[in-house]
Amino acid sequence: MLSVNSFSLSLNDKVLINHLSFDIDNGHVLSIMGPSGIGKSSLLHFLSGTLHQGVTATGEAFLNQAPIHGIPTASRGVGLLQQMPLLFPHMSILENLLFAITDQIPTKERHKMAQQALEKLGIPDKANALPKDLSGGQQARVALLRTLLSKPDYLLLDEPFSKLDPALRRDVRAFVLDEIRHANIPALLVTHDPEDAKAMKGECIELDYPIGI
Template identity: 40%
Template structure:
């Protein structure tokens, strides 16, 4: 479970938003707000990449432990960004192997990856070069990479922003189903109300969970 405990961010001592108190347990919660409202900064606070000049009050806990005292690597977070960020010099399999925990045996990794590719209808692209994939195919591989690392939390940063409407309509439910099967918290930043799972979102400007 991801829990915000009266968490508030400041830039040069100016508050970006009102204190957030919210629990996310095995569900997908979207963060929305106007440009400059603090969406990306909140995202980076969870990830552990805040730049100099930021300060905070309150806490962010994952499964009862404060994230704010941990390094980025210790937070065990899977990420999917607007850009797929796949390694262009690696094929699909190599990209996915890179994401698997180093403690897993290679045979286990290959078996797991094979099952994921089947579920994503991408098995035939196992050895394909990344550059040969379509935008929707790259998004699927990027999503698989985010969950193969066995994260305790997944962050989505505008994951549908670069897809056309037809691809969005196909990819959105597939991605949500993939993540919900993991029963882990998912935090997503988006500008599009249509991207919000079950039409619910946290409005940073109102400081509350809202519904369409």
């Protein structure tokens, strides 16, 4: 379970989020919606330990009741999926997937895991292709599986469907939800699109600026 307790966010002394608390069970997605500039992405930065300078945040975050708000990013076990797939353009799809798998696993097993991911994606013949050779939907799926192959303890989703054509969004949303359920980890989605939140089939919190701001 991922838990946030009394999270508040301000920028240049302007309060954007005030005392936000929530819990996300394993295998579930909580969606956060709100206007641009409300601090949705900064909430993700707080949870990943990458908060930008000039942004002030208070509150606590826990993973399975263990505090994570005071530890380095590398120790948090966080996975992040953003608007752009951010695949390495000079690396093949297989190499992109292998990059996420710890080298503590034997090489033969690592290749087997990556090949199984390609088969799940339905593109086993694209192992040696470059990201530019894939469609937007295929890139999004590869990016998700690459993230999950790193075995994160929780997943943060920053508008991951916004760059997809409308016809692709439904399928990719369903794929993302299925994989989160299969990985059985908590996930937090921030989005402008109510259809994104609806597709995640979980709780949705709508943020607005505090009264008086």
